[in-house]
Amino acid sequence: MVELKKVSYSVKDEATGRKQDILKDVSLRFEDASITVITGPNGSGKSTLIKLLMGLEKPTSGQILFNGEDVTPLSVTERAKRGFTIAFQQPVRFKGITVKKLLSLASGSQPDIGQMCNCLSAVGLCARDYIDRQVDGTLSGGELKRIELAMAIAKGGEVFLLDEPEAGIDLWSFEDLVRIFNRLHDKTVIIVSHQHRILETADKIVLFENDRIVSAGKREEMFAKLAERPALCAMRVKEV
């Protein structure tokens, strides 16, 4: 189980020099074997929460616990080794590094063709066509996004942080994504998304607004709340 205890994160506004809260006193629990989808308007702090969970940023105050251990001071590398796995919203390109090499770095060993095929076919790619491709500008945004997800599968872990996994993936492939989430159902899966079809896969939905949680609950309860407040989809964008 992952738990956030009164986590706050603020930055200094470059223009005004004033402190700006991105997240304020967020307390949340992510249970084992559950899918939580975090949704809310742009700039409400969803991606920041993912970064804090992975250790890419450190909270200004508060604690992050994993199975009771305080992981707040742990680095990205240490959290990755504890079982935290992230698929970034905007995957990075690497000149000269092949898909095969990245899958090998992700899995921590030299995967055989069957294992690579397993990871790549899960994201709708044929291993034969991709393992020797370089993860550079020759890949499209959609291909890159699928490879990012394949890396997360290859790495494995206990806590999966998926930041807008649907971004750049064509609509017909949603079934592939849903299959991936089902495959991870025995893990703690935390997804940032705006897509209704992804919200439908959630056990729990957390709704962010500005720098705090508006509400969190089981999928059916939250669908009812969201239906009552359609304006949440068009909330103002806070520039960070």
Next chain:
Amino acid sequence: MDNTDKELLATIADLHDIPEGSFNIRKNGKLLARNSDKDIEIVSKTDKDGIDIIVRPGVKNKSVHIPVLLTVGNFQDTVYNDFYIGDGADVTIIAGCGIHNDTCDSAEHDGIHTFYVGKNAKVRYVERHYANGSGTGKKVFDPTTKIYLKEKACFILESTQLGGVTYTDRKTYATVGKEATLLVKEKILTDHEERAVTDFKVTLRGKGSRADIVSRSVARGNSLQHFRSDLIGKNECFGHVECDGIVLEQARIMSTPKIDAVSTEASLVHEAAVGKIAGEQLVKLMSLGLTEQEAENAVIQGFLS
């Protein structure tokens, strides 16, 4: 051959034994071993130090190794090698040079290589430079490569220098004929106080000629690299030069690409990007469980692969 020779040969030419077919191994300015066959003939020059390598027309899928070893200090070795590649031939030439210098004096090898590539012929030329040794003496390579490509010829130059070379000044000149192609893949890693200068001058002379020059370099420590290219389009042609560099610590990389469209039909492109390793790349690899140092090494290894 002693163990040092064997180690150098394995590093520069992937040779773990005496190769099959034609080869010429030179050590400390002298011939160590040679084999010449009917397809690829190797003949010593009579007017100066060096060899002629003559590939018969139509010879396919053959390779020739011409490694050079330098294992003494206070030695400067200049060699003139000329390659005559017959029409329609398809060969791989492996021409590494390894220096092992345990002395305080400098060891230098300057290979002056000239290629005359016939019509429809294809050459893959692999050149690896490597140096080691505990001495403070300089380890220097100043190679000059001249390439003349006839109609529809193709020349692939794979040049790699991955460490230990104190100073290098590499010059490559090429004239590309009608519908001929020149492909260059250069990889250089420098560290400590090492200096590397590379110079390309490529003239796209024939109609439909092409050149693609890609240089990847990593400079660390206090090292310095300077990449210069001069691409001249004298006909309807396409030329592309790309210089990518990663700088670490106190190192420095300069890139001076020049393109010159003499003909209005010439299409020439250059790209150059030099900088440190992107932070997002390190973060991504660290999120897979690598330490920052391991992530840095993985990026560099991939970049130079």
